[in-house]
Amino acid sequence: MSTITTKDGTEIFYKDWGPKDAQPIVFHHGWPLSADDWDNQMLYFLHKGFRVIAHDRRGHGRSTQTATGNEMDTYAADVAELAAALDLKNAIHIGHSTGGGEVAHYVARAETGRVAKAVLIGAVPPVMVKSESNPGGLPIEVFDGFREALVANRAQFYVDVPAGPFYGFNRDGAKVSQGVIDNWWRQGMMGGAKAHYDCIKAFSETDFTEDLKAIDVPVLVMHGEDDQIVPIADSALLAIKLLKHGTLKTYAGLPHGMCTTHPEVVNPDLLAFIQA
Numbered sequence: 001m002s003t004i005t006t007k008d009g010t011e012i013f014y015k016d017w018g019p020k021d022a023q024p025i026v027f028h029h030g031w032p033l034s035a036d037d038w039d040n041q042m043l044y045f046l047h048k049g050f051r052v053i054a055h056d057r058r059g060h061g062r063s064t065q066t067a068t069g070n071e072m073d074t075y076a077a078d079v080a081e082l083a084a085a086l087d088l089k090n091a092i093h094i095g096h097s098t099g100g101g102e103v104a105h106y107v108a109r110a111e112t113g114r115v116a117k118a119v120l121i122g123a124v125p126p127v128m129v130k131s132e133s134n135p136g137g138l139p140i141e142v143f144d145g146f147r148e149a150l151v152a153n154r155a156q157f158y159v160d161v162p163a164g165p166f167y168g169f170n171r172d173g174a175k176v177s178q179g180v181i182d183n184w185w186r187q188g189m190m191g192g193a194k195a196h197y198d199c200i201k202a203f204s205e206t207d208f209t210e211d212l213k214a215i216d217v218p219v220l221v222m223h224g225e226d227d228q229i230v231p232i233a234d235s236a237l238l239a240i241k242l243l244k245h246g247t248l249k250t251y252a253g254l255p256h257g258m259c260t261t262h263p264e265v266v267n268p269d270l271l272a273f274i275q276a
Contacts, residue, residue, distance in 0.1 A: 001013055002014055003062075003063075006081050010058050010063065012058060012078055013035070014054065018050055023090060023091070023116070024052075024086075025092045026054070026093045027042065027094050028055075028095035028099030029098075030097030030098045030122075031060075032191050033188065034056045034191070041259060041270070045270075055078075055082055057199075058075070060196070061191055067194050070195045070199050072202050080110065084111075090115075092117050092118070093117075093118045093119070095121065096123070097122050101125055101203060104123070104208045104212055105211050108210070108214040116217060121223070122223055122258065124208070126208050126209045126242060127205070127208060128143075129204045129205050138234070142204075150193065150200070151197070155185075158185045159181065161184070162184035168224075168228065168257075170228075171255075180257075212239055213243075216244060218247070219245060219246045219247070220273040221240050221246055221249070222269065222270075224256060224258045225253065226254060227254075230256060
């Protein structure tokens with residue numbers, strides 16, 4: 001397995017496919033998944049001639065099951081270490097859900113020349129949790145419920161999420177895939193319970209407002225209009241207003257996990273943005 005070891009001794013697993021001199025695309029997965037969530041996109045862009053890279057966030061997948069550092073500052077620092085180790089330049093960073101927050105936090109701080117463009121898909125910025133300054137957010141009780149379900153029976157929780165709202169499989173007429181549900185469960189159960197528990201706070205309470213304002217490269221914001229996990233009104237529709245060079249593309253009827261359910265729609269739009 002390919003890994004780097006970060007400054008605090010954490011091993012970060014990554015995949016790195018394609019010509020080393022090709023433009024790199026780096027994929028950042030959502031909670032509580034792994035680099036495997038990007039298999040479709042990685043194969044698609046590999047066959048288009050790109051270098052494709054995806055890592056397992058600390059505490060997730062095949063990376064170290066960390067007890068500490070399970071927050072956005074460290075996640076972004078881990079990405080910076082990976083980018084340095086692989087000498088990535090002019091890279092496209094694509095993040096889904098929590099990974100979109102990681103992308104925003106990293107790109108806002110990245111060394112000059114490391115990043116060419118960024119994509120936020122069903123992403124958590126600016127901030128998910130409801131507060132006086134974010135009245136349209138989700139109540140903290142929602143995220144407390146996630147934590148309680150994880151502690152009570154993580155294995156069952158990791159069936160219920162993909163079988164229901166994540167992919168829109170709870171909608172009338174949905175084409176349910178047991179394989180997709182099982183694969184979500186498999187990825188989730190590979191990771192560490194402590195890291196996953198901590199990450200709920202990271203994705204729900206981190207305020208990415210200043211990150212979005214600071215990003216100086218083109219950013220594509222993609223969001224399903226039927227996203228039941230990260231509601232579009234309090235995420236993409238607010239994030240686009242904070243970006244200097246942002247483009248918003250929304251998808252009627254598509255769910256949170258649209259990269260998996262509708263890659264034939266998502267992938268060409270990603271390619272068009274990258275090649276523009």
